[in-house]
Amino acid sequence: MYPELLDHIGKYVTLSQQEQTVVCQHLELKQVKKKQHLLQAGQVCQGNYFVVKGCLRQYLINDKLNEQIIQFGLENWWIADQDSLLNQKPSQCYIQALEPAEVLLLPEKNRKILFEQVPQLESYFRIMMQIAFVATQRRIGFIFNMSDEERYRHFMKLYPAFAQRIPQYMLASYLGFTPQFMSRLRAKKV
């Protein structure tokens, strides 16, 4: 049984004891080493990963051969390449552990079987997607309506602890500017 995940699901839908057991039977617990990849560009994404412990990033390599971070994956959140999953096509991105991590994999083929047995999960995942969509839309709003400096300060205010956890250049990449610029922002008195 995986209490972290079951607790998370419990916030959105109600599962019986038996359903909880069925859910856990369809998952695979994976220990991931720092810097290890769960997904590499070119592969079809195996399924959805629930982060029990640790911190992951999803990124792609752009035309200038720079890494561009699309998203971070933290405790009690899902991470996957939904595009690759939905269309069963090779991914364009990478998912990598930034710290030693523990994740639960819900393999895509198990997902389909599981959703038939526990239909509430369809609802749970619909809500997860809705939340992810809203968050991403909001991020676009920030990108367009705030300067890089504002966005940086906003992020630091919201997630000061998280910023400590990752190298600065990764945060710069996520926020959409260069590490040099970020260094200047930090140097600047507020």
Next chain:
Amino acid sequence: MYPELLDHIGKYVTLSQQEQTVVCQHLELKQVKKKQHLLQAGQVCQGNYFVVKGCLRQYLINDKLNEQIIQFGLENWWIADQDSLLNQKPSQCYIQALEPAEVLLLPEKNRKILFEQVPQLESYFRIMMQIAFVATQRRIGFIFNMSDEERYRHFMKLYPAFAQRIPQYMLASYLGFTPQFMSRLRAKKV
């Protein structure tokens, strides 16, 4: 019966004749005049709108009192403020028709009832959210990895017809730059 929507649903899940009828019974057809709003900031979003005909935009007013377009809604696509719907909170944005339009409203309270009667719809909406999420994530990739000019040319190549349908300054807003800059891009020889 609303064939456009039923066709669309049919691409993702299978509904019986009777289920199709039930779905349509929970919808409200609305004729929307040009410039009319389906949602105003401060209101709780009424539900999901399926665009049968016409073109809508979802936008917010930023700190500098400029309109920032978050998304367009075209034929055979859904538009709504998911944040407002999910959390039943007042919206921060507007949804407005750019042309005389015809939309189907699935009111939020009907949605819940309907999903119980036709569980495949939960799956259908899960997929809609997943598609929307992927599209928005991809948009962030474009914003970070392409210059404004590249993004403009990319958009024009993908959706030349759509670009004709809306004022330039709205496309500029969607792409994240000023109308003046867009005018200069157009003036420039390719």
Next chain:
DNA sequence: CGATTTTTTGAATCATATCAACGTACGTGG
């Protein structure tokens, strides 16, 4: 047709990138 909305153009300015060099920290093998 006049009124409003949308697009264009010019000049000045600003935010951020780029390139390059140097400083620091950190983890890995000897």
Next chain:
DNA sequence: CCACGTACGTTGATATGATTCAAAAAATCG
């Protein structure tokens, strides 16, 4: 456990893409 190499962070000078403000020109609408 130290030393070395690599990864990460800082700083300065210069370049550039995009914004701003202002005004005129063009298109659209009732």
